[in-house]
Amino acid sequence: MSTKTTIRPPDTRAVRRRVSLTDRIALRIGMTLIIWSRRTHHVRPSVDHATRLRLDRERAAREATWLLQSAAMHLWR
DSSP: OOOHHHHSOTTOOOOOOOOOHHHHHHHHHHHHHHHHHTOOOSSOOOOOHHHHHHHHHHHHHHHHHHHHHHHHHHHHO
């Protein structure tokens, strides 16, 4: 049973190809975008009163649902 590794002489190495300029530029831009997107925000966005109340109501509803589900699971057990 022959494979490529047994056919090729063991001391032959693959030819190293240089990375093209466009690939290097694309990699640099991609890394810059990743780093930029993960930066920390020191200033929190301002939230108006109505939005804050809506978010609080949604959080309270989620917590109530979780409590109800956990109680039901506890009783089912």
